[in-house]
Amino acid sequence: MVRTFIRSIGLPVLALFAGVAVFGMASTGVQAQGAKRAIEQVKGDVYLFRNNFHNAMFVVTNDGIVVTDPINAEAVGWLKAELKKRFNKPVTHMIYSHSHDDHNSGGQAWGAGIEVIAHENLSKNLNSGQTAAPTKTYKDGYTLKAGGKTFEIKYLGVGHGDDMSAIVVRPENVGFVVDVISPGRLPFRDFPRTDIAGLLSQIKAVEALNFDIMAAGHSKIGKHSDARDTRVYIENLMAAVTTELKAGKSVDDVVKSVKMEDYKGWISYKQFLELNVRGMVKWLKDSGKV
Ligand SMILES: [Zn+2]
DSSP states (O other), X not given: OOOOEXXXXXXXXXXXXXXXXXXXXXXXXXXXXXOOEEEEEEEXXXXXXXXXXXXXXXXXOSSOEEEOOOBOHHHHHHHHHHHHHHTOOOEEEEEOSOOOTXXXXXXXXGOSSOEEEXXXXXXXXXXXXXXXXXXXXXXXXXXXXXXXXXXXXXXXXXXXXXXXXXXXXXXXXXXXXXXXXXXXXXXXXXXXXXXXXXXHHHHHHHHTSOOSEEEESSSSOEETHHHHXXXXXXXXXXXXXXXXXXXXXXXXXXXXXXXOGGGTTSBTHHHHHHHHHHHHHHHHHHTTOO
């Protein structure tokens, strides 16, 4: 278990996570033993908690600590001990990005008395006992002021799920975005649990937010322009796959010809490209676009 507390972005740590990030999302089942965990400062009082392939943001305020996705109960246990050791302040709020259980299990492990904030669609999507129930829900947007920090929470609409929130923290101007954008990385596998047109509008909703640094649920720390870059990748992929399908090619031939060469330098290019193409083919066919 990695117990290193990282105050700045050390090169060895970046190398470590660049290495593991190519394998993408892990199931919660593999995290119980030998989980790789670390805390990385994003900016000012904003930190990213890394748990294997999943990240969650937390923010230290004058009054306590605001956490985001619990990931799972073991991850909460580790982070709880680290926060006590490093900051010795109570956790006052937890803000959920969305309901998917690989990010949002085990929230009860923080204990009672914490304000839990989520989009109003989230509760109906939780499995029984999955995580702590929200105590405060919102519809379009919600602003939390806590201990000298402002959290602008924004609903991103339907795409990757129907309960997705982005969070912008001020004064640091850090945006926390989960699954919709993974900076510098191809989208995960074959766009599971995602309507791709909806995903594009969720990304546009992120592009409309005002922030500088992107702290994301997967991959490396990015910047605002990673939203646009990801949208353009998906639009280019959609156009390329559409052209090939309209030319009458088989799915296997589409896979052979759509190589997205401009994105060779992105994380998980080799692992996810074919799956991205197959996911796009399926979505285009299922939605009647080809
Ligand atoms: Zn998700």
